[in-house]
Each structure stands twice: as structure tokens, then as C-alpha cells.
Amino acid sequence: MLDKTKQTNEIHQSEPDVQIASHSADTKPTDAYQVDHPFYVSSSPHIFSKSTTQKIMLDVLIALLPATIASIVLFGYKALILVLVCTASAVFFEWAFQKICKQKIVIGDLSAAVTGLLLALNLPSSVTWWQGMIGSLIAVVVVKGLFGGIGKNFANPAITSRIIMLLAFGTVGASVQPVIGDITSSATPLAILPAKLPVQTLGEMFIGLRGGAIGEGCIAALLLGFIYLLVRKVITWHTPVVYIGTVFVLSFLLNGDLEITLYEILSGGLFLGAIFMATDYTTTPSRPLGKVIFAVGCALITVAIRRWGNLPEGVSYSILFMNILTPYIDKWVEKKPFGGVKHE
Amino acid sequence: MPLFKLPGVHVPHHKNTANLKATKMPIPHEVLIPMSMHIGAPAKPLVQAGDKVKVGQKIAEAGGYISSPIHASISGTVKKMEDILMSNGNYVPAILIESDEKMEVSESVKPVELTDQASFVQAIKESGIVGLGGAGFPTYVKLDVKDLSKIEEVIINCAECEPYITADTRTMIDNIDDVEKGVQLLKQYLQAKKIIFGIENNKKEAIASLQTLAQKDDTLSVHILPAIYPQGGEKVLIYHSTKKVVPEGKLPLDVGVVILNITTLAMIAKYIETGMPLVEKVVTVDGSCVAKPQNVIVPIGTKLKEVFAYCEGFKTSPYKVMYGGPMMGIAVPNLDVPILKSTNAILAFNEKEAHLPEPSACIKCGRCINHCPLHLNPPAFAKALELDQPEELEKLKVNLCMECGVCSFICPAKRPLVQNNRLAKAELRRYITKKKEEEKENE
């Protein structure tokens, strides 16, 4: 069986020595080429779309660029170091893992770089470089590599790694304030909401003048990335819009105040998670309906944790939990083959 | 029109030859005519080496109900019978005729007299016309309808959704008179009450030509569909034109539909009028290597090398040559293979285009699943095949896959999905045959 599927990747070549000019030479003085090499004979189709895994991952990196720049502006050189260390070490560990396991080296597909960068953006600037490296190691080796590499992991590597780090290092949960702006001593919005309003204006929240992970604060930059991903058709609108929308509606129902609700959705890692983590191909459902169910599930858990849990933030946990449910959602929303009839 | 359209993909159109009227190529030196250019039983040869034949003369008769006769496409001498390797991997007998350069027409070619449906169907059977979908289903079988009141719509497939090919487009522009005559035949002998032309919106001139025709006759309507591949897929076009779903294992006729290709319709009319059976085809010759891409009228059996030579050969050396379009076409091993009844294009690709992209791991992006026109799940087929689970393949309905190529085309990881689907289909067929045998034994 395995052999059969393997042969599909080969190019079958035919007998050499095809000459076009042999017979038709006297019909017409032909400037036809002598075809002195075998033809490729492969199964249809014979043309392919331009999209590749590498291009998709490059698009994600480009979409993360505004948020990355914002994180460095907001959190200074520490953010820059974190971003560089996490991204570079993720790529290195993937390379090393594949080398040691004698697998094909596929770091060129850029997916390790995406994982590393996403991890960095999900951490506060107080995380040290070596903690960041351990985080990358967990993400690309434990969560991804050991499960078979790209496309095979069931949980989002960056998110799972962040959660493990959260349990291991106190610094990861810390809410470090930006180095710019004059709100350095204020409490994290999520810690005091919905009882008290934060000192920031909504506008300040929108550009990221608040404490938290380095990449989660600047909503403007994240939305820019979202638009880019939509335009490039890397993701569809379903997950982010439904996720954030449902959190908005549920929060509003629970506290009844529009201003508080707006603060709530702008706080924590909701936009970063909804746009970049809950849209990961491998660990979330494939069909639009599945994505909607996934997003609603994420929103329910996020709101529940924020409201009733004793954790400050629920985005990572909710996405991880829904990752686990993804295979079931996929099965559940499977479409009936067109024209298919049921057999008993 | 149904509210929800079946998905598909945007493929590059490359309709480079759409404005080029088909020209007749010079008489080929020889033609090689295989006995199996259709689905069903091979035709039985009626001639022997040394026999003189004329254009339109029947040289092989139908080998069964689902079969088709074959006619000489040039005049000359039968040189030999030989077994040739067809692209499906089977050896098939073929008749090699050497041209006498006269193109003398056989006495048997004379206008056909029709009296009723039976004579109409019989005539089409004699014409040797087969469907243009790669498989080449004998056309008369589709029209051999026992109860004519069952036919609610006749759909004329003008979609021509494959890139490059413009042979049908040219039929609609150059041979619209034949199309009109064909329509009259359908009305008279199939009592067609509603004839729908389904066409993609990227063929402006052809649409105008059809619309002029439709204005004169209100049984006709032109249905303009978005140019999304595979609009011309039979089930897809039927659904988009009538909202009807052809169920698994059923024929279009079971839902009251007869579906014919536009060029087939024109060929039928031409045959009835002149009595000249299917002996030549309009073939789009294109691809980056071809010096002068164009539409050519080619006698069936002409070897590809002569057709390419007529198009002034190659600009660059070809590395892949195929029958048909790039989405479903069949790659050929060399240029000595002949033009078949179902060939509507031959394309020559350069080295870069010929190279298959390197497959990498599936990233579960869902593109293949969300773009499959038939809502199938190709990665699940691959998994079931790998795990050797034919019962799973049965549940997943891999048998419905029409091998349209959309999933492989769209996959960013360049997985060979269609090829996998074919293997899975074969595996499922084996499994079902075995299951049936076991059931029989148990009885």
C-alpha cells in the first residue's frame, strides 16, 4: 500500500529518441526542434497554482511585521532581543531536530520562523533570552516535531509552549508596562475589569499603551496584519470576526456597558490570538462552518475564564482546548459528497 | 440558477487561439487509427493490409452496444495493422493508412435520410461520433432515449473551461449554422422543449453568436456562467443550469437531462446533411513551445509530429506534450501517437512547465476540501489509502471524484492528490468486486 502511494511522486519517463523532423521533413521545410530527450509523462493536472507553503508562511510573517515593529517601539530593545532569539532559535531547533532524526530539512518552508515569532509576540518583555530559547525548543520540537512535523501536530506550538512556560517561569505571566507613554505604573486593564475602568483611554488601548505580552497590545498593527492576510487569501474572515464578535456580545450581555465591553475586547491577547493563533491551519477546522464553531467555542471559554476563572487571561487556554476538539468539529461539519447516496 | 454554486478554481485562461479560425492542414502522409477511441468494446476492423480505402469509408464496425464504428480519414492504402500502446496503458489494434494524396471521398458518403427518432439514433451511431470528454462515450447511446417525454432539458455544453482550448469557441463562431441545424434535429427527433446553452462568461464573441441564435427561437436559452473551472464538468453544468443533482450511479437522463457538447451537436448536423462521418477534428495546437499556436482541422489518426510541423514546429524544445487541456489532459510519451476522436487540443510545454513541483507535507490548509466541486475530501482519501481502509474509501465516496484536477492544482504543498484519488478509486473497485464475489459465495 505504502509503495503504491510513494510511486505517485515520481516522474515517469518514456523512451528517449523522439524525433519530430523525421517524417514531416518533406511536407514542409520545418524548423522544428529535434527532440532528443524523453518527455515527462505524469498524471494530470499539468499546471499548478502559484501558492506554496513557503509563500503562505512568508505572508504570515509579513502580516506580523506591523505588530513586531509596534512591540519594539512599545517595549524597546528587550522586545527586539526576544523576537530575534525566539525566531532564530525556533528555526535552529527545527533544523537540529530534523538533522538528528535524519528527516528532510524543511526549515525553508518558514513555518518554524512563524512559530518562533508568534511565541515571542505572546511573551512579555521580562522573559529572558534563555527562557525564550527554551520556549522555542518546546514549541518546535516537543509540540510540533515529535508529533511528526508540519501539519501533524494537534495543538498550536506557540500557544502550548507559552502555557508550559507560564507554568514554569513566573516572568511569563507578568504584565510588563511599555517603555513609552506615561502609564507605567497603572494596573493591567484585564486585572481590574470589569470592576474599574483602566486609566488609559480607548484610543491608547488601541495603539497598545498598556501592559501585557509584547505583541498583543497594538490592536491597530494586528488589524493591519489581518487585512493583509485577508487580501492575500491566507485566511478567511470567519474565525477572527466570529471569535472577537462573540466575545464582544457575551461581555456586553454580562456587564451591560458598552465602554467596559470595548475595554474588555481590546485587553489581553484576544486580537493576537483570534487573528494569528486561532487561524492556524493545522490545529483548527478546515471548513467555514467548522471555523465558526471553533471561534464560538473559543469565545465562550475566553469569556468564562476571564469572568469566573482565577486566571488573568483565557485566550491561550481556550484556543488550546478548541485545538483538541478540532478533529471532532471537522468530522461533524463534513459535507455530504455532491450527488452521493447513502449505502446501508 | 441555484443559490449556492459549487466551488471551483480560477485557472489561467490562456485562450491564445480564440480569434484564430481553424485552418485545414495539408494531407498527412499516413494516419494511424486505433480501434478504441471510445469507451466500451473496441471496434472490429473491416479492412486488411493492402486494401484501398477512401475518405469516410467505414473501416471498422462497432464491437457491441456501447461501441462505435470507425471511418477512414484519408484515402490511400491500408499498410498494416499494428498494436499500439494507448495512454491508459493498454495495447490496442490500430490501422495504418498510407495516403495517396487524393483525399477521394467514399461513395458511401451521402446525405442521411431521417424518418423518426430511431433512424436519427441509428444515423448518429453510424457517424462514429463519440463524446469529447476524455473518455469518449458513444454519443448515440445518450440519445437512445426510450421515453422521449422524460427529457425535460437538453443542455449544450459550451463551457470549454480548460485553459488553452478554443476548439468549441470556434465552433460557436464559425459553425453556428451547423449548431442551428443541430438544434432543429434535437427539436424534431428528441422533441426537445428546452435547450440550454451553458457557456462561460469569458467567451464574448461566442456568447453573442449564440444569443443571436436564441433570439429567433424561444426553446433556446443562453446561460452565462462565471469562468470558474470546472464549469464544464457534466454534473457541475447540469446543477448550475437546472439545479438538478445527478445522483451517484445515475445518468443525467435519470433526472430528465440530455447533455451534449456544442461541437458534438454541430458534428451531428454536419453528418446528417452531408453524410461525412467523424473523420476530422478541430484541434487547438498551443503551449509555450509551439511556434505558431492555432486551431487546425486535422484528419483523425494524424500523428502529432505532423500536426506540430504544420504549426511550424517548436520554438523551444518540448518536455511535455499532452492531449487535451492542462487540467485533465493526458501526457503522451512521444510524437508518434495519433489524433483521436476525442482530441480537442494538443499542447507542448517547455522544460520549466513540464517539471512537477516537489511535494511537501500537507499543512491541512483546507484549500483542496473547500475547492472540490463535489465536496470531496482528498487528504482523507490519501489517508485511507495509506492505512489500507477500503471501507473508509467507500464511505468517503472516492468513486465520485471526476479527476478534474482542482485539488492538486490548488494545493500549496503540491500533494499529488488526483493521482492518489485514482489509486484510491482503483483500490475501491477491487474491494467492491471482492465483496460482491464473497457475497455470491455465501449465498
Ligand code: SF4
Ligand atoms: S479531482 Fe476529485 S477530489 Fe479533486 S477536486 Fe476534482 S472531484 Fe474533487
Ligand code: SF4
Ligand atoms: S490543499 Fe494540500 S496542504 Fe491543503 S489540506 Fe489539501 S492536501 Fe493538505
